[in-house]
Amino acid sequence: MESETTMATMIQTENLKYAYPAMEGEAQIFALQDVDLEIEQGSFVVVLGHNGSGKSTLAKTFNGVLLPAGGKVYVEGMDTADEHLLLAIRQRVGMVFQNPDNQIVANVVEEDIAFAPENLGVPSAEIRRRVDNALAAVGMSEFVRHAPHLLSGGQKQRIAIAGVIAMEPACIVLDEATAMLDPIGRQEVLSTIHRLNREKGMTVVLITHHMNEAEDADRVVVMDNGKVTMDGTPRQVFTRIEALRNMGLTVPDTVDLLDRLRKDGLDVPLDALTVEECADAIAHAVAVK
Amino acid sequence: MLKDITLGQFFPGDTAAHKLDPRTKILLVTLYIIALFCAKSVVSYGLLALTLAVCVRISRVGVKALVRGLKPVLFIILFTGLLNLFFTPGTRYLVEWGPVHISDTGLHNAIFMVLRIMLLIMGTFLMTYTTSPISLTDGLERLLNGLKKLHVPVHELAMMMSIALRFIPTLIEETDKIMSAQKARGADFESGNLMQKAKALIPILVPLFISAFRRADELAVAMECRCYHGGEGRTKLHVLQYARRDWIALFLGGAITAGVLVLRQFGL
Numbered sequence: 434m435e436s437e438t439t440m441a442t443m444i445q446t447e448n449l450k451y452a453y454p455a456m457e458g459e460a461q462i463f464a465l466q467d468v469d470l471e472i473e474q475g476s477f478v479v480v481l482g483h484n485g486s487g488k489s490t491l492a493k494t495f496n497g498v499l500l501p502a503g504g505k506v507y508v509e510g511m512d513t514a515d516e517h518l519l520l521a522i523r524q525r526v527g528m529v530f531q532n533p534d535n536q537i538v539a540n541v542v543e544e545d546i547a548f549a550p551e552n553l554g555v556p557s558a559e560i561r562r563r564v565d566n567a568l569a570a571v572g573m574s575e576f577v578r579h580a581p582h583l584l585s586g587g588q589k590q591r592i593a594i595a596g597v598i599a600m601e602p603a604c605i606v607l608d609e610a611t612a613m614l615d616p617i618g619r620q621e622v623l624s625t626i627h628r629l630n631r632e633k634g635m636t637v638v639l640i641t642h643h644m645n646e647a648e649d650a651d652r653v654v655v656m657d658n659g660k661v662t663m664d665g666t667p668r669q670v671f672t673r674i675e676a677l678r679n680m681g682l683t684v685p686d687t688v689d690l691l692d693r694l695r696k697d698g699l700d701v702p703l704d705a706l707t708v709e710e711c712a713d714a715i716a717h718a719v720a721v722k
Numbered sequence: 723m724l725k726d727i728t729l730g731q732f733f734p735g736d737t738a739a740h741k742l743d744p745r746t747k748i749l750l751v752t753l754y755i756i757a758l759f760c761a762k763s764v765v766s767y768g769l770l771a772l773t774l775a776v777c778v779r780i781s782r783v784g785v786k787a788l789v790r791g792l793k794p795v796l797f798i799i800l801f802t803g804l805l806n807l808f809f810t811p812g813t814r815y816l817v818e819w820g821p822v823h824i825s826d827t828g829l830h831n832a833i834f835m836v837l838r839i840m841l842l843i844m845g846t847f848l849m850t851y852t853t854s855p856i857s858l859t860d861g862l863e864r865l866l867n868g869l870k871k872l873h874v875p876v877h878e879l880a881m882m883m884s885i886a887l888r889f890i891p892t893l894i895e896e897t898d899k900i901m902s903a904q905k906a907r908g909a910d911f912e913s914g915n916l917m918q919k920a921k922a923l924i925p926i927l928v929p930l931f932i933s934a935f936r937r938a939d940e941l942a943v944a945m946e947c948r949c950y951h952g953g954e955g956r957t958k959l960h961v962l963q964y965a966r967r968d969w970i971a972l973f974l975g976g977a978i979t980a981g982v983l984v985l986r987q988f989g990l
Contacts, residue, residue, distance in 0.1 A: 498943055520949055528947040535937045536944035540888045541856060547959035549948040554955040561959065582891040596948060 443509065443604050443636045444472040444495055444526065450503035451490055451659075464490040466659040467504070474603065475634045477627070479647040479667075482656035483681045491656065492608040492640045496526040509603070524553060527597030529610045533589035537581045542573070542592055545581060549600040560599075567595040570633070571625050587618025591625055598629070604636035605629070611641060619643075644671075644685045648706045655680065668704040687711040694718075732854050738967060739781035739852045744861025746968040747849045750975045754845045757982040758838050763990040766982045767837055773978055774845055783851045791847040792840060799839050807832040857960075859883045864962055877953025885941070893934065900929050 451465040464487045472478055482488040493499040494506050497513040506513045508522045527549075530536050539545040543564050550560045568574045571591040576584065581592055590610055597605055607626065611619040623646060629635045639646060647653045653670040655663035657680045663670050671677070671688050678684070684692070687708060691701050694715065699722070705714040734740070742750075754770070761767050778788060792799070810832075812825025850858070863880035870876050901911065904925050911922050 496947060498947060520951065523947055523949050528944075530940060530944055532937075532940060534892050535940035538885060538888060538941070538945060539856070540884075540891075544856065544959065548945075548950070551957050551959060552949040552951065554957050557957060557959060557961050560957065564959065580891075582895075600949065 441474045441509075442471055442507075443474045443476075444470070444638075445507045446470045446491075446494070446501075446504065447507075448504035449491075449494060449501050449506060451487075451494060451499060452502050453490075463502075464659050465494070465501075468659075468661055470654065470661065470664075472604075472636065472638060474636055475630075477630045477637045477639070477649070477651045478654060479639045479641060479650040479652070480654045480656060481641065481644070481647060481682065483642060486656040486680075487659040488640050488642075488656045489608050490659075492528070492606050492638065495604075495606050495638065496523050496528055498528070520553075524600050525602050526604045526606060527600055527602040529590070529593050529597055529605065529607045531609045531612050533586060533593045533613075534582075536593050537589065537596070540580055540582070542568075542579045542581055543577045545592060546596045546599050549596060553600065563599045563601065567598040570598055570629060571595045585618060586614045587621040590614060590618065590622050594622070594625060594629075602635070604638065606638040606640070608640045609642070610639075611643065611646065619646075642682075644683055647671075648685060655682070667706055671706060672703040674703075691715075733783055733787070733851050734854075735782060735852065737780060737782050737852070739777065739783075739848070741965075741967065742852075742971055743962055743964055743968045744853050744857040745865050745962060746964070746971055747853055748858075748861050748865060750971060751846055751849050753975045753979045755842060757979040758842055758845075760979075760986050761838070761982050762986055765990050766985045767834065767841075769978065769981065769985075770841055771837075774841055774848070777848055778844075781848060781852050783848060787851065788844050788847060792843060795839070795843060799836055802839060803832045803836040806835050855887045856884060857962075859887070860958075860960070860962060877956070881953075889934075889937070892937075893930070896933060897926065897930055900926050 446468050449465055449468040449470075450463055452461045452463045455461040468487075468491060470491075480488045480491065490499060494501055494513065496508070497506075497519050500514055508526055511518045511522050511525075513519070513522055537545050538548050546564045546567050547560050550563050555563065564577075565574070568577060571594050573588065573591050573595060576588070576592075581589055584592065593610075594605070594607075605626065607622075611622050614622065626637050626639065627649060630637045639650070641647070647667055647670075650667055653663070653665065653667050654661055655670060655677070662680065663673065663676070671684055674684050674688065674692050683689070685706060687706055687710070688703060691703050691705060691711060691714065694701050695703070699715075699718050701714050701718045705711040754773070757766075757770055761770055778785065807824055807828050808822065810825055810828035812827035814826045815823055816826060816829060817824040853861075859880050862883075863876055866874070866876045905911070909922065909925055911919065911926075914922070
């Protein structure tokens with residue numbers, strides 16, 4: 434029986450394959466092999482994987498930066514391989530990259546955020562409204578006339594996010610957008626996207642190799658060798674400690690601690706992900722003992 | 723060290739000179755240059771110098787800053803002046819001392835030539851001092867819009883210019899980092915003759931270029947992701963609009979230029 438879902442599909446991939454051009458005489462290596470994913474509207478999905486697992490390649494197929502070598506990618510039912518739909522697709526799925534310096538185009542913050550709506554031919558008054566809204570959404574309103582190169586890394590990345598929000602997309606994909614930031618900057622960016630997801634219902638796809646960024650996600654997808662190897666809630670994924678370690682990934686510190694306590698004979702659950710939950714679980718186990 | 727370079731040399735302000743539409747200012751500077759090259763007499767030069775003085779006064783840009791702008795071209799000014807002074811044949815010679823001759827036309831030409839270059843440079847600098855590079859590019863794009871029909875890539879040129887301006891501080895910062903990194907590995911940029919100093923720049927330039935290309939690549943993808951597809955159908959956050967002050971300024975500029983042209987007809 435087909436289950437009736439209330440959520441609509443944002444992005445769907447079918448047997449998605451991708452191969453980077455191979456050197457002469459070498460066998461082609463597929464960066465993506467038969468990826469079938471369905472990302473629901475309004476969800477917060479984290480894609481994890483170590484370097485070379487294909488997670489960034491996957492992200493770039495979501496708005497037609499890379500086109501599939503086999504299979505299909507659909508954004509709200511639109512095929513990314515259809516050139517006529519490319520602008521519409523990119524307007525729906527915004528993308529933020531690793532280095533904020535290389536995605537900011539103007540030397541005044543408001544001009545940069547206006548870039549995308551300007552490209553879309555939005556009337557001036559509406560651009561003004563979108564710029565102000567986008568800046569408010571990332572909490573950077575007071576920097577409207579600033580020069581981006583004088584901001585901190587986290588602030589720059591929030592400007593880059595605002596630049597994408599100004600398109601009014603339904604989904605935002607962050608391709609290792611926190612990798613170059615310091616812990617404070619990373620926290621700024623993460624709380625911004627969590628708020629966008631919660632308050633505006635924006636679909637978020639966060640590509641990362643930091644385990645603890647996945648703790649609050651609705652869903653975690655783990656990639657290895659161009660394939661999806663795990664897919665589930667953070668609790669389901671992170672309790673598979675051995676499988677994660679075999680893929681060269683670490684588990685969150687809390688799970689690691691609980692795992693070691695269990696091995697030493699303490700009866701604690703494995704799936705207490707946050708620090709508070711973990712502390713409660715240990716306290717409980719010690720009290721029972 | 724490298725961060726001290728002031729580029730574009732824009733002094734933010736809120737005066738009438740700052741508020742003028744960039745197109746107006748570009749047109750006014752063009753008119754001013756035409757007038758300067760048509761001016762022949764003390765009267766017209768006086769008129770043009772007075773015009774500049776009034777504009778400087780309105781803009782509240784310090785005279786010091788304006789004079790500082792002349793420094794890099796001091797050599798050219800001196801060279802032109804001296805060349806005119808000594809090598810213009812004339813009817814009457816004021817000084818004849820060995821091989822050195824100074825004729826009356828020579829003196830006349832030298833003074834006016836130096837004056838002309840100085841006014842020209844200060845007039846142009848006044849524009850860049852009171853207009854941000856972004857609005858200057860914007861103004862140029864709009865002014866040259868008509869050339870699009872002749873397949874001149876006006877939008878692309880303006881986009882290139884504004885991206886270049888955007889990346890100057892980023893690349894300067896990068897150069898600083900690369901220099902520090904190479905110094906940490908024992909590179910020496912200070913000693914040696916000119917040849918050796920030039921060679922020492924190679925380990926800076928190669929990584930700088932590689933990184934610039936990588937940045938360009940990433941920027942292009944990021945721009946495409948933000949729906950950039952050329953100038954077609956593009957709108958603007960800030961639409962340039964002529965205000966009353968622009969028409970007044972253009973009228974005055976036109977009147978002064980016309981005045982200089984009329985004076986020229988009378989041999990003044």
